[in-house]
Amino acid sequence: MTTVTLTSKGQLTIPRQLREALGLATGARLQASIDGQGRLVLVPAKYEPEELFRHRPPVQRAMGLADMDRAIAAAAGREDP
Known part of the structure; x- marks a missing residue:
């Protein structure tokens, strides 16, 4: 297991071996969450929400x-005049 240090600005540096194993490059985004045991979980973000709809x-x-x-009233069977 690798240890990382939190800076006074709240930043973490991910060691090179971990960045390379995950294929992370400068500017990569990570999704962060806390699991049921109180552990910080970082997962590479595969997509940005706006990217999913870019070609729509x-x-x-x-x-x-x-x-x-x-239309809603008609579908519910109580058509308005």
């Missing part, structure tokens, strides 16, 4: 709120 076409609003309300 822009949303075109085909209905207004009143149209949506009517």
Whole structure:
């Protein structure tokens, strides 16, 4: 097991052997959590949320709120006039 030190700025330096084993390079992002035993868990973040939707076409609003309300009412069986 490797020991890391927390700096006065709250930063950790991940030793080279661990960075290389995980394929981490400068600017890599990690997801951090605390497990059930109170341990800090760092996992390489594979995707940024905005990357997942980068190639999605822009949303075109085909209905207004009143149209949506009517569609919901109709689907629920209580169609508004």
